[in-house]
Amino acid sequence: MSADPRQLFNILEMGDNSVREWTRAFENASEETANAGRLVESAAEELRQAAQTHQQAAGDMRREASEVRSDAEHAETASNNPHAQTVKVDQLAEQVVADAYRCKGEWENKSSQASAELAAAQSELANARQELSQARQQVSWARERVAAAQAEVEAAQVPVNLAQAQLSAAHAVLSAAQGRYWVDMEGRSHPVSTAAEQAAVYAAQSRYNSALAILTQAQNKLALARQDLAVAEAREAKALEWVARAQARVDRAQRRLQLCQQRVARSADLLGRASYQKGDAVTALRLAERAVASAREALASAVTGMEHAARAESHAEAAVRLASRTTSAAESLTAHARDFAQLSSQQTEISARTAAEFGGILETLRSFDSGGDL
Amino acid sequence: MQSAAAIQDAVRRLEEAAAVFRLKSRNATEEYSELNARWTDSRARKFTAQHIEPQRDWIEQGGRLCHAHLSLAETARAAAEEAERELSGFFAAQSAYESAADSARQSARAARDQATQAETDSARVSAALRSTSGDIAATASDPGW
Numbered sequence: 001m002s003a004d005p006r007q008l009f010n011i012l013e014m015g016d017n018s019v020r021e022w023t024r025a026f027e028n029a030s031e032e033t034a035n036a037g038r039l040v041e042s043a044a045e046e047l048r049q050a051a052q053t054h055q056q057a058a059g060d061m062r063r064e065a066s067e068v069r070s071d072a073e074h075a076e077t078a079s080n081n082p083h084a085q086t087v088k089v090d091q092l093a094e095q096v097v098a099d100a101y102r103c104k105g106e107w108e109n110k111s112s113q114a115s116a117e118l119a120a121a122q123s124e125l126a127n128a129r130q131e132l133s134q135a136r137q138q139v140s141w142a143r144e145r146v147a148a149a150q151a152e153v154e155a156a157q158v159p160v161n162l163a164q165a166q167l168s169a170a171h172a173v174l175s176a177a178q179g180r181y182w183v184d185m186e187g188r189s190h191p192v193s194t195a196a197e198q199a200a201v202y203a204a205q206s207r208y209n210s211a212l213a214i215l216t217q218a219q220n221k222l223a224l225a226r227q228d229l230a231v232a233e234a235r236e237a238k239a240l241e242w243v244a245r246a247q248a249r250v251d252r253a254q255r256r257l258q259l260c261q262q263r264v265a266r267s268a269d270l271l272g273r274a275s276y277q278k279g280d281a282v283t284a285l286r287l288a289e290r291a292v293a294s295a296r297e298a299l300a301s302a303v304t305g306m307e308h309a310a311r312a313e314s315h316a317e318a319a320v321r322l323a324s325r326t327t328s329a330a331e332s333l334t335a336h337a338r339d340f341a342q343l344s345s346q347q348t349e350i351s352a353r354t355a356a357e358f359g360g361i362l363e364t365l366r367s368f369d370s371g372g373d374l
Numbered sequence: 375m376q377s378a379a380a381i382q383d384a385v386r387r388l389e390e391a392a393a394v395f396r397l398k399s400r401n402a403t404e405e406y407s408e409l410n411a412r413w414t415d416s417r418a419r420k421f422t423a424q425h426i427e428p429q430r431d432w433i434e435q436g437g438r439l440c441h442a443h444l445s446l447a448e449t450a451r452a453a454a455e456e457a458e459r460e461l462s463g464f465f466a467a468q469s470a471y472e473s474a475a476d477s478a479r480q481s482a483r484a485a486r487d488q489a490t491q492a493e494t495d496s497a498r499v500s501a502a503l504r505s506t507s508g509d510i511a512a513t514a515s516d517p518g519w
Contacts, residue, residue: 011405011412018405019429022398025391026436032391033443036384040450043377047457054464061471068478075482075489082493089496089503096507103514110516256519266513270506277502284495291488298481305474312467315460322457326377329450333443340439343432354425361417 009365016358023351030337030344037334044326051319058313065302065309072298079291086281086288093274093281100274104267111260118253125246132239139236142229149222156215163208170204173197378455385447392440399433406430 174197181189406426410418 008413011409014405015409018398018402022395022402022433025394025398026432029388029391029395029436029440032384032387033439036388036443036447039384040381040447043380043454044450047377047454050461051457054461057468058464061468065471065475068475068482072478072482075485079485079489082489082496086492086496089500092500092503092507096503096510099507099510099514103510106514252519259517263513267510270510270513274503274506274510277499277506280495280499281503284492284499287488287495288492291485291492294481294485294488298478298485301474301478301481305471305478308467308471308474312464312471315464315467319457319460319464322453322460325453326381326450326457329446329453333446333450336439336442336446340436340443343436343439347429347432347436350425350428354429357421357425361421 005365009362012358012362012365016355016362019351019354019358023347026344026347030341033333033337033340037330037337040326040330040333044323044330047323047326048320051316051323055313055316055320058309058316061309061312062306065306068305069299069302072295072302075298076292076295079288079295083285083288083292086285090278090281090285093278097271097274097278100267100271104264104271107260107263107267111257111264114253114257114260118250118257121246121249121253125243125250128239128242128246132236132243135232135236135239138232139229142225142232145225146222146229149218149225152218153215153222156211156218159211160208160215163204163211167201167204167208170197170201174201378451378458381447381451381454385444385451388440388443388447392444395436395440399436403430403433 174194177192177194177197180192182192183189406422406429410422410426413421
Protein backbone atom coordinates (compact mmCIF):
# COMPACT_ATOMS: atom_id res chain seq x y z
CA MET A 1 0.00 0.00 0.00
CA SER A 2 1.64 3.26 -1.10
CA ALA A 3 -1.24 5.61 -0.11
CA ASP A 4 -2.41 6.67 3.23
CA PRO A 5 -4.56 3.84 4.58
CA ARG A 6 -7.38 6.26 5.41
CA GLN A 7 -7.33 7.72 1.94
CA LEU A 8 -7.02 4.29 0.41
CA PHE A 9 -9.95 3.10 2.47
CA ASN A 10 -12.02 5.96 1.10
CA ILE A 11 -10.93 5.30 -2.45
CA LEU A 12 -11.63 1.61 -2.20
CA GLU A 13 -14.97 2.23 -0.62
CA MET A 14 -15.77 4.66 -3.46
CA GLY A 15 -14.64 2.00 -5.99
CA ASP A 16 -16.79 -0.58 -4.29
CA ASN A 17 -19.81 1.70 -4.48
CA SER A 18 -19.01 2.58 -8.04
CA VAL A 19 -18.85 -1.08 -9.09
CA ARG A 20 -22.16 -1.77 -7.43
CA GLU A 21 -23.85 1.25 -8.99
CA TRP A 22 -22.70 0.77 -12.50
CA THR A 23 -23.41 -2.93 -12.27
CA ARG A 24 -26.95 -2.04 -11.25
CA ALA A 25 -27.08 0.41 -14.14
CA PHE A 26 -25.79 -2.38 -16.43
CA GLU A 27 -28.42 -4.76 -15.09
CA ASN A 28 -31.10 -2.12 -15.43
CA ALA A 29 -30.05 -1.35 -18.98
CA SER A 30 -30.01 -5.06 -19.76
CA GLU A 31 -33.46 -5.51 -18.28
CA GLU A 32 -34.81 -2.48 -20.16
CA THR A 33 -33.22 -3.74 -23.36
CA ALA A 34 -34.82 -7.15 -22.91
CA ASN A 35 -38.14 -5.48 -22.12
CA ALA A 36 -37.77 -3.22 -25.12
CA GLY A 37 -36.93 -6.20 -27.32
CA ARG A 38 -40.02 -8.04 -26.17
CA LEU A 39 -42.20 -4.99 -26.53
CA VAL A 40 -40.89 -4.13 -29.97
CA GLU A 41 -41.28 -7.75 -31.05
CA SER A 42 -44.83 -7.76 -29.77
CA ALA A 43 -45.62 -4.45 -31.46
CA ALA A 44 -43.95 -5.60 -34.66
CA GLU A 45 -46.00 -8.80 -34.61
CA GLU A 46 -49.18 -6.84 -34.04
CA LEU A 47 -48.24 -4.55 -36.90
CA ARG A 48 -47.36 -7.48 -39.15
CA GLN A 49 -50.69 -9.19 -38.47
CA ALA A 50 -52.61 -5.98 -39.00
CA ALA A 51 -50.72 -5.22 -42.19
CA GLN A 52 -51.27 -8.72 -43.55
CA THR A 53 -54.96 -8.58 -42.64
CA HIS A 54 -55.27 -5.28 -44.43
CA GLN A 55 -53.28 -6.55 -47.39
CA GLN A 56 -55.79 -9.37 -47.68
CA ALA A 57 -58.65 -6.93 -47.26
CA ALA A 58 -57.10 -4.77 -49.98
CA GLY A 59 -56.92 -7.78 -52.30
CA ASP A 60 -60.60 -8.48 -51.59
CA MET A 61 -61.29 -4.81 -52.21
CA ARG A 62 -59.54 -4.95 -55.60
CA ARG A 63 -61.59 -7.97 -56.63
CA GLU A 64 -64.79 -6.36 -55.39
CA ALA A 65 -63.88 -3.13 -57.22
CA SER A 66 -63.46 -5.15 -60.44
CA GLU A 67 -66.90 -6.67 -59.90
CA VAL A 68 -68.39 -3.23 -59.24
CA ARG A 69 -66.78 -1.91 -62.43
CA SER A 70 -68.05 -4.89 -64.40
CA ASP A 71 -71.52 -4.26 -62.96
CA ALA A 72 -71.30 -0.58 -63.96
CA GLU A 73 -70.21 -1.56 -67.50
CA HIS A 74 -73.20 -3.91 -67.77
CA ALA A 75 -75.45 -1.12 -66.55
CA GLU A 76 -73.99 1.17 -69.22
CA THR A 77 -74.61 -1.43 -71.93
CA ALA A 78 -78.09 -2.05 -70.56
CA SER A 79 -78.89 1.67 -70.67
CA ASN A 80 -77.56 2.26 -74.20
CA ASN A 81 -80.17 0.08 -75.97
CA PRO A 82 -83.22 1.76 -74.40
CA HIS A 83 -81.62 5.11 -75.16
CA ALA A 84 -81.27 4.26 -78.86
CA GLN A 85 -84.83 2.93 -78.82
CA THR A 86 -86.23 6.07 -77.17
CA VAL A 87 -84.34 8.26 -79.66
CA LYS A 88 -86.07 6.38 -82.51
CA VAL A 89 -89.45 6.66 -80.79
CA ASP A 90 -88.87 10.39 -80.27
CA GLN A 91 -88.08 10.76 -83.98
CA LEU A 92 -91.20 8.76 -84.82
CA ALA A 93 -93.24 11.00 -82.51
CA GLU A 94 -91.77 14.05 -84.24
CA GLN A 95 -92.79 12.60 -87.61
CA VAL A 96 -96.30 11.70 -86.41
CA VAL A 97 -96.83 15.21 -84.99
CA ALA A 98 -95.65 16.69 -88.30
CA ASP A 99 -97.98 14.34 -90.21
CA ALA A 100 -100.92 15.26 -87.95
CA TYR A 101 -100.11 18.96 -88.32
CA ARG A 102 -99.83 18.66 -92.10
CA CYS A 103 -103.05 16.61 -92.26
CA LYS A 104 -104.89 19.23 -90.21
CA GLY A 105 -103.50 22.03 -92.40
CA GLU A 106 -104.49 20.24 -95.59
CA TRP A 107 -108.03 19.66 -94.33
CA GLU A 108 -108.28 23.26 -93.17
CA ASN A 109 -107.29 24.38 -96.67
CA LYS A 110 -109.79 21.98 -98.19
CA SER A 111 -112.40 23.20 -95.75
CA SER A 112 -111.76 26.78 -96.86
CA GLN A 113 -112.05 25.69 -100.48
CA ALA A 114 -115.26 23.82 -99.67
CA SER A 115 -116.65 26.90 -97.90
CA ALA A 116 -115.82 29.02 -100.92
CA GLU A 117 -117.34 26.43 -103.20
CA LEU A 118 -120.48 26.28 -101.05
CA ALA A 119 -120.79 30.06 -101.16
CA ALA A 120 -120.34 30.02 -104.92
CA ALA A 121 -122.84 27.16 -105.25
CA GLN A 122 -125.34 28.92 -103.05
CA SER A 123 -124.85 32.07 -105.10
CA GLU A 124 -125.37 30.10 -108.28
CA LEU A 125 -128.46 28.47 -106.78
CA ALA A 126 -129.84 31.86 -105.91
CA ASN A 127 -129.15 33.03 -109.46
CA ALA A 128 -130.75 29.89 -110.86
CA ARG A 129 -133.79 30.35 -108.65
CA GLN A 130 -134.04 33.96 -109.69
CA GLU A 131 -133.78 32.91 -113.32
CA LEU A 132 -136.43 30.26 -112.72
CA SER A 133 -138.66 32.79 -111.10
CA GLN A 134 -138.17 35.17 -114.00
CA ALA A 135 -138.71 32.33 -116.49
CA ARG A 136 -141.88 31.34 -114.71
CA GLN A 137 -143.03 34.93 -114.73
CA GLN A 138 -142.26 35.05 -118.44
CA VAL A 139 -144.18 31.81 -118.99
CA SER A 140 -147.06 33.17 -117.04
CA TRP A 141 -147.04 36.33 -119.02
CA ALA A 142 -146.69 34.35 -122.25
CA ARG A 143 -149.59 32.15 -121.28
CA GLU A 144 -151.68 35.16 -120.52
CA ARG A 145 -150.80 36.61 -123.89
CA VAL A 146 -151.57 33.28 -125.61
CA ALA A 147 -154.88 33.16 -123.79
CA ALA A 148 -155.61 36.72 -124.78
CA ALA A 149 -154.58 36.04 -128.35
CA GLN A 150 -156.68 32.89 -128.32
CA ALA A 151 -159.60 34.91 -127.11
CA GLU A 152 -158.97 37.45 -129.79
CA VAL A 153 -158.84 34.70 -132.43
CA GLU A 154 -162.00 33.20 -131.12
CA ALA A 155 -163.56 36.63 -131.05
CA ALA A 156 -162.38 37.32 -134.58
CA GLN A 157 -163.72 33.96 -135.78
CA VAL A 158 -167.31 34.92 -135.07
CA PRO A 159 -167.40 37.89 -137.46
CA VAL A 160 -165.54 35.81 -139.99
CA ASN A 161 -168.10 33.06 -139.71
CA LEU A 162 -170.85 35.58 -139.84
CA ALA A 163 -169.26 37.37 -142.78
CA GLN A 164 -168.67 34.05 -144.44
CA ALA A 165 -172.29 33.09 -143.97
CA GLN A 166 -173.41 36.45 -145.29
CA LEU A 167 -171.03 36.11 -148.16
CA SER A 168 -172.36 32.63 -148.91
CA ALA A 169 -175.83 33.97 -148.65
CA ALA A 170 -174.96 36.87 -150.92
CA HIS A 171 -173.41 34.43 -153.35
CA ALA A 172 -176.46 32.28 -153.15
CA VAL A 173 -178.61 35.27 -153.74
CA LEU A 174 -176.36 36.32 -156.54
CA SER A 175 -176.42 32.83 -158.05
CA ALA A 176 -180.12 32.76 -157.72
CA ALA A 177 -180.35 36.13 -159.26
CA GLN A 178 -177.99 35.16 -162.04
CA GLY A 179 -180.24 32.19 -162.93
CA ARG A 180 -183.15 34.33 -163.28
CA TYR A 181 -184.12 35.81 -166.57
CA TRP A 182 -186.67 38.15 -167.64
CA VAL A 183 -188.23 38.03 -171.08
CA ASP A 184 -188.55 41.17 -172.87
CA MET A 185 -191.08 42.11 -174.93
CA GLU A 186 -189.50 40.58 -177.77
CA GLY A 187 -189.36 37.36 -175.99
CA ARG A 188 -185.83 37.46 -175.53
CA SER A 189 -184.57 36.30 -172.41
CA HIS A 190 -182.49 38.63 -170.48
CA PRO A 191 -180.67 37.95 -167.33
CA VAL A 192 -181.99 39.96 -164.57
CA SER A 193 -179.78 42.63 -163.15
CA THR A 194 -177.71 41.26 -160.25
CA ALA A 195 -176.00 44.42 -159.51
CA ALA A 196 -177.60 44.65 -156.16
CA GLU A 197 -176.74 41.06 -155.44
CA GLN A 198 -173.28 41.56 -156.64
CA ALA A 199 -173.00 44.66 -154.61
CA ALA A 200 -174.28 42.66 -151.71
CA VAL A 201 -171.67 40.00 -152.51
CA TYR A 202 -169.03 42.62 -152.71
CA ALA A 203 -170.15 44.10 -149.51
CA ALA A 204 -170.29 40.66 -147.92
CA GLN A 205 -166.92 39.83 -149.34
CA SER A 206 -165.57 43.02 -148.08
CA ARG A 207 -166.94 42.40 -144.61
CA TYR A 208 -165.66 38.90 -144.81
CA ASN A 209 -162.22 40.06 -145.86
CA SER A 210 -162.18 42.57 -143.09
CA ALA A 211 -163.24 39.98 -140.56
CA LEU A 212 -160.74 37.54 -141.99
CA ALA A 213 -158.01 40.12 -141.80
CA ILE A 214 -158.84 40.71 -138.18
CA LEU A 215 -158.86 36.97 -137.62
CA THR A 216 -155.56 36.56 -139.40
CA GLN A 217 -154.13 39.35 -137.35
CA ALA A 218 -155.41 37.68 -134.19
CA GLN A 219 -154.06 34.36 -135.36
CA ASN A 220 -150.70 35.91 -136.06
CA LYS A 221 -150.74 37.44 -132.64
CA LEU A 222 -151.64 34.09 -131.18
CA ALA A 223 -148.81 32.44 -133.06
CA LEU A 224 -146.44 35.07 -131.76
CA ALA A 225 -147.79 34.61 -128.27
CA ARG A 226 -147.34 30.88 -128.59
CA GLN A 227 -143.78 31.38 -129.78
CA ASP A 228 -143.11 33.60 -126.82
CA LEU A 229 -144.65 30.98 -124.57
CA ALA A 230 -142.45 28.29 -126.07
CA VAL A 231 -139.41 30.48 -125.55
CA ALA A 232 -140.52 31.19 -122.01
CA GLU A 233 -141.17 27.52 -121.31
CA ALA A 234 -137.79 26.62 -122.76
CA ARG A 235 -136.24 29.25 -120.50
CA GLU A 236 -138.18 27.83 -117.58
CA ALA A 237 -137.01 24.32 -118.40
CA LYS A 238 -133.43 25.52 -118.62
CA ALA A 239 -133.83 27.43 -115.40
CA LEU A 240 -135.21 24.34 -113.73
CA GLU A 241 -132.26 22.33 -114.93
CA TRP A 242 -129.97 25.08 -113.69
CA VAL A 243 -131.66 25.10 -110.31
CA ALA A 244 -131.34 21.34 -110.10
CA ARG A 245 -127.67 21.55 -111.07
CA ALA A 246 -127.02 24.38 -108.67
CA GLN A 247 -128.86 22.56 -105.90
CA ALA A 248 -126.78 19.46 -106.59
CA ARG A 249 -123.66 21.64 -106.45
CA VAL A 250 -124.81 23.12 -103.15
CA ASP A 251 -125.56 19.68 -101.75
CA ARG A 252 -122.17 18.42 -102.89
CA ALA A 253 -120.40 21.44 -101.45
CA GLN A 254 -122.28 21.04 -98.16
CA ARG A 255 -121.34 17.39 -98.00
CA ARG A 256 -117.74 18.30 -98.80
CA LEU A 257 -117.69 21.06 -96.23
CA GLN A 258 -119.16 18.73 -93.63
CA LEU A 259 -116.53 16.09 -94.47
CA CYS A 260 -113.76 18.71 -94.31
CA GLN A 261 -114.99 20.01 -90.98
CA GLN A 262 -115.17 16.48 -89.59
CA ARG A 263 -111.64 15.81 -90.86
CA VAL A 264 -110.38 19.09 -89.41
CA ALA A 265 -111.85 18.18 -86.05
CA ARG A 266 -110.47 14.65 -86.32
CA SER A 267 -107.06 15.98 -87.37
CA ALA A 268 -107.04 18.40 -84.44
CA ASP A 269 -107.87 15.51 -82.14
CA LEU A 270 -105.08 13.41 -83.69
CA LEU A 271 -102.66 16.35 -83.42
CA GLY A 272 -103.51 16.62 -79.73
CA ARG A 273 -103.02 12.88 -79.33
CA ALA A 274 -99.72 12.95 -81.22
CA SER A 275 -98.52 15.94 -79.20
CA TYR A 276 -99.37 14.16 -75.97
CA GLN A 277 -97.54 11.05 -77.22
CA LYS A 278 -94.60 13.25 -78.24
CA GLY A 279 -94.54 14.46 -74.62
CA ASP A 280 -94.49 10.85 -73.46
CA ALA A 281 -91.70 10.07 -75.93
CA VAL A 282 -89.66 13.03 -74.67
CA THR A 283 -90.23 11.88 -71.08
CA ALA A 284 -89.06 8.37 -72.01
CA LEU A 285 -86.05 9.87 -73.81
CA ARG A 286 -85.15 12.00 -70.79
CA LEU A 287 -85.46 8.91 -68.59
CA ALA A 288 -83.20 6.95 -70.93
CA GLU A 289 -80.71 9.85 -70.92
CA ARG A 290 -80.78 9.85 -67.13
CA ALA A 291 -80.15 6.08 -67.23
CA VAL A 292 -77.12 6.63 -69.48
CA ALA A 293 -75.88 9.44 -67.20
CA SER A 294 -76.39 7.24 -64.13
CA ALA A 295 -74.49 4.41 -65.80
CA ARG A 296 -71.64 6.80 -66.63
CA GLU A 297 -71.63 8.04 -63.06
CA ALA A 298 -71.57 4.42 -61.90
CA LEU A 299 -68.63 3.70 -64.20
CA ALA A 300 -66.77 6.82 -63.07
CA SER A 301 -67.39 5.91 -59.42
CA ALA A 302 -66.29 2.33 -60.10
CA VAL A 303 -63.07 3.57 -61.72
CA THR A 304 -62.50 5.87 -58.75
CA GLY A 305 -63.22 2.94 -56.45
CA MET A 306 -60.64 0.85 -58.28
CA GLU A 307 -58.08 3.62 -57.86
CA HIS A 308 -58.86 3.84 -54.14
CA ALA A 309 -58.65 0.04 -53.84
CA ALA A 310 -55.28 0.08 -55.64
CA ARG A 311 -54.11 2.85 -53.33
CA ALA A 312 -55.33 0.86 -50.30
CA GLU A 313 -53.47 -2.19 -51.57
CA SER A 314 -50.35 -0.12 -52.11
CA HIS A 315 -50.62 1.24 -48.56
CA ALA A 316 -51.19 -2.27 -47.18
CA GLU A 317 -48.16 -3.62 -49.08
CA ALA A 318 -46.03 -0.77 -47.81
CA ALA A 319 -47.34 -1.44 -44.30
CA VAL A 320 -46.38 -5.11 -44.67
CA ARG A 321 -42.87 -4.13 -45.80
CA LEU A 322 -42.51 -1.67 -42.94
CA ALA A 323 -43.90 -4.18 -40.43
CA SER A 324 -41.33 -6.62 -41.72
CA ARG A 325 -38.66 -3.98 -41.22
CA THR A 326 -39.98 -3.43 -37.70
CA THR A 327 -39.91 -7.17 -37.05
CA SER A 328 -36.37 -7.38 -38.38
CA ALA A 329 -35.27 -4.52 -36.11
CA ALA A 330 -37.09 -6.18 -33.21
CA GLU A 331 -35.31 -9.48 -33.84
CA SER A 332 -31.93 -7.74 -34.00
CA LEU A 333 -32.76 -5.84 -30.85
CA THR A 334 -33.71 -9.07 -29.11
CA ALA A 335 -30.46 -10.70 -30.26
CA HIS A 336 -28.50 -7.70 -29.04
CA ALA A 337 -30.44 -7.78 -25.78
CA ARG A 338 -29.33 -11.35 -25.30
CA ASP A 339 -25.68 -10.34 -25.85
CA PHE A 340 -26.19 -7.41 -23.55
CA ALA A 341 -27.73 -9.68 -20.91
CA GLN A 342 -24.81 -12.02 -21.20
CA LEU A 343 -22.39 -9.14 -20.64
CA SER A 344 -24.53 -7.91 -17.78
CA SER A 345 -24.49 -11.34 -16.24
CA GLN A 346 -20.72 -11.49 -16.53
CA GLN A 347 -20.49 -8.03 -15.01
CA THR A 348 -22.78 -9.13 -12.18
CA GLU A 349 -20.50 -12.07 -11.50
CA ILE A 350 -17.33 -10.04 -11.60
CA SER A 351 -19.03 -7.33 -9.60
CA ALA A 352 -19.74 -9.87 -6.88
CA ARG A 353 -16.17 -11.03 -6.90
CA THR A 354 -14.86 -7.47 -6.96
CA ALA A 355 -17.15 -6.49 -4.11
CA ALA A 356 -15.88 -9.48 -2.11
CA GLU A 357 -12.30 -8.50 -2.87
CA PHE A 358 -13.00 -4.90 -1.91
CA GLY A 359 -14.64 -6.17 1.25
CA GLY A 360 -11.60 -8.20 2.18
CA ILE A 361 -9.23 -5.33 1.55
CA LEU A 362 -11.39 -2.90 3.44
CA GLU A 363 -11.57 -5.37 6.36
CA THR A 364 -7.76 -5.62 6.31
CA LEU A 365 -7.45 -1.87 6.26
CA ARG A 366 -9.82 -1.59 9.23
CA SER A 367 -7.66 -4.11 11.17
CA PHE A 368 -4.47 -2.31 10.09
CA ASP A 369 -5.66 1.00 11.52
CA SER A 370 -7.03 -0.59 14.74
CA GLY A 371 -10.41 0.11 13.31
CA GLY A 372 -11.30 2.73 15.87
CA ASP A 373 -11.11 5.78 13.61
CA LEU A 374 -12.20 4.05 10.44
CA MET B 375 -52.83 0.81 -33.49
CA GLN B 376 -50.48 2.13 -30.85
CA SER B 377 -47.40 0.14 -31.84
CA ALA B 378 -45.25 3.13 -32.68
CA ALA B 379 -46.28 4.83 -29.42
CA ALA B 380 -45.45 1.68 -27.45
CA ILE B 381 -42.08 1.40 -29.18
CA GLN B 382 -41.50 5.10 -28.59
CA ASP B 383 -42.12 4.51 -24.88
CA ALA B 384 -39.67 1.62 -24.92
CA VAL B 385 -37.13 3.80 -26.72
CA ARG B 386 -37.55 6.49 -24.10
CA ARG B 387 -36.99 4.02 -21.28
CA LEU B 388 -34.08 2.51 -23.15
CA GLU B 389 -32.56 5.97 -23.60
CA GLU B 390 -32.93 6.63 -19.91
CA ALA B 391 -31.36 3.29 -19.03
CA ALA B 392 -28.56 3.88 -21.54
CA ALA B 393 -27.97 7.36 -20.14
CA VAL B 394 -27.74 5.95 -16.62
CA PHE B 395 -25.49 3.19 -17.96
CA ARG B 396 -23.22 5.72 -19.66
CA LEU B 397 -23.15 7.95 -16.53
CA LYS B 398 -22.45 5.14 -14.15
CA SER B 399 -19.91 3.50 -16.38
CA ARG B 400 -18.15 6.85 -16.89
CA ASN B 401 -18.18 7.38 -13.11
CA ALA B 402 -16.84 3.88 -12.60
CA THR B 403 -14.10 4.46 -15.20
CA GLU B 404 -13.07 7.70 -13.55
CA GLU B 405 -13.13 6.19 -10.11
CA TYR B 406 -11.14 3.15 -11.27
CA SER B 407 -8.57 5.53 -12.75
CA GLU B 408 -8.39 7.38 -9.47
CA LEU B 409 -8.10 4.07 -7.66
CA ASN B 410 -5.24 3.04 -9.96
CA ALA B 411 -3.53 6.36 -9.45
CA ARG B 412 -3.68 6.12 -5.68
CA TRP B 413 -3.43 2.39 -5.15
CA THR B 414 -0.29 1.40 -6.88
CA ASP B 415 1.16 -1.59 -5.04
CA SER B 416 1.41 -5.08 -6.47
CA ARG B 417 -1.91 -6.16 -5.05
CA ALA B 418 -3.48 -3.19 -6.72
CA ARG B 419 -2.03 -4.19 -10.10
CA LYS B 420 -3.27 -7.74 -9.56
CA PHE B 421 -6.69 -6.46 -8.47
CA THR B 422 -6.91 -4.19 -11.52
CA ALA B 423 -5.87 -6.93 -13.89
CA GLN B 424 -8.26 -9.40 -12.36
CA HIS B 425 -11.31 -7.27 -11.66
CA ILE B 426 -11.13 -3.85 -13.23
CA GLU B 427 -9.73 -4.47 -16.72
CA PRO B 428 -12.49 -6.91 -17.76
CA GLN B 429 -15.02 -4.35 -16.73
CA ARG B 430 -13.42 -1.71 -18.98
CA ASP B 431 -14.06 -4.04 -21.97
CA TRP B 432 -17.66 -4.53 -20.92
CA ILE B 433 -18.12 -0.83 -20.40
CA GLU B 434 -17.01 -0.28 -24.00
CA GLN B 435 -19.00 -3.21 -25.35
CA GLY B 436 -22.01 -2.23 -23.26
CA GLY B 437 -21.77 1.33 -24.53
CA ARG B 438 -21.64 0.14 -28.13
CA LEU B 439 -24.53 -2.23 -27.53
CA CYS B 440 -26.58 0.52 -25.88
CA HIS B 441 -25.94 2.68 -28.90
CA ALA B 442 -26.86 -0.19 -31.21
CA HIS B 443 -30.01 -0.92 -29.18
CA LEU B 444 -31.10 2.65 -29.42
CA SER B 445 -30.39 2.70 -33.10
CA LEU B 446 -32.36 -0.53 -33.64
CA ALA B 447 -35.22 0.61 -31.43
CA GLU B 448 -35.29 3.91 -33.27
CA THR B 449 -35.32 2.05 -36.59
CA ALA B 450 -38.18 -0.11 -35.32
CA ARG B 451 -40.04 2.99 -34.08
CA ALA B 452 -39.59 4.83 -37.37
CA ALA B 453 -40.67 1.75 -39.35
CA ALA B 454 -43.66 1.20 -37.06
CA GLU B 455 -44.62 4.86 -37.31
CA GLU B 456 -44.37 4.73 -41.10
CA ALA B 457 -46.32 1.46 -41.14
CA GLU B 458 -49.04 3.07 -39.06
CA ARG B 459 -49.14 6.02 -41.45
CA GLU B 460 -49.51 3.54 -44.30
CA LEU B 461 -52.31 1.81 -42.40
CA SER B 462 -53.99 5.18 -41.85
CA GLY B 463 -53.61 5.73 -45.57
CA PHE B 464 -55.11 2.31 -46.10
CA PHE B 465 -58.11 3.17 -43.92
CA ALA B 466 -58.61 6.46 -45.75
CA ALA B 467 -58.40 4.69 -49.11
CA GLN B 468 -60.71 1.93 -47.85
CA SER B 469 -63.26 4.49 -46.71
CA ALA B 470 -63.00 6.34 -50.04
CA TYR B 471 -63.31 3.02 -51.88
CA GLU B 472 -66.44 2.02 -49.94
CA SER B 473 -68.00 5.40 -50.63
CA ALA B 474 -67.15 5.17 -54.36
CA ALA B 475 -68.30 1.54 -54.56
CA ASP B 476 -71.61 2.38 -52.83
CA SER B 477 -72.07 5.30 -55.18
CA ALA B 478 -71.26 3.08 -58.19
CA ARG B 479 -73.69 0.35 -57.06
CA GLN B 480 -76.42 2.89 -56.38
CA SER B 481 -75.90 4.62 -59.74
CA ALA B 482 -75.79 1.28 -61.60
CA ARG B 483 -79.01 0.18 -59.90
CA ALA B 484 -80.64 3.52 -60.76
CA ALA B 485 -79.38 3.21 -64.37
CA ARG B 486 -80.89 -0.27 -64.73
CA ASP B 487 -84.22 0.79 -63.17
CA GLN B 488 -84.39 3.91 -65.35
CA ALA B 489 -83.41 1.95 -68.47
CA THR B 490 -86.09 -0.67 -67.81
CA GLN B 491 -88.73 2.00 -67.24
CA ALA B 492 -87.60 3.92 -70.34
CA GLU B 493 -87.78 0.72 -72.42
CA THR B 494 -91.31 -0.06 -71.19
CA ASP B 495 -92.50 3.52 -71.72
CA SER B 496 -90.84 3.65 -75.11
CA ALA B 497 -92.58 0.42 -76.28
CA ARG B 498 -95.95 1.73 -75.05
CA VAL B 499 -95.49 5.12 -76.73
CA SER B 500 -94.25 3.45 -79.92
CA ALA B 501 -97.41 1.31 -80.15
CA ALA B 502 -99.62 4.32 -79.46
CA LEU B 503 -97.75 6.36 -82.11
CA ARG B 504 -98.19 3.62 -84.71
CA SER B 505 -101.93 3.57 -83.98
CA THR B 506 -102.09 7.37 -84.26
CA SER B 507 -100.06 7.27 -87.46
CA GLY B 508 -102.57 4.80 -88.96
CA ASP B 509 -105.46 7.04 -87.92
CA ILE B 510 -103.72 10.05 -89.46
CA ALA B 511 -103.22 8.16 -92.74
CA ALA B 512 -106.89 7.20 -92.73
CA THR B 513 -107.91 10.78 -91.93
CA ALA B 514 -105.58 12.21 -94.55
CA SER B 515 -107.07 10.09 -97.34
CA ASP B 516 -109.45 12.23 -99.36
CA PRO B 517 -112.49 10.50 -100.96
CA GLY B 518 -112.87 13.59 -103.17
CA TRP B 519 -115.99 15.58 -104.03
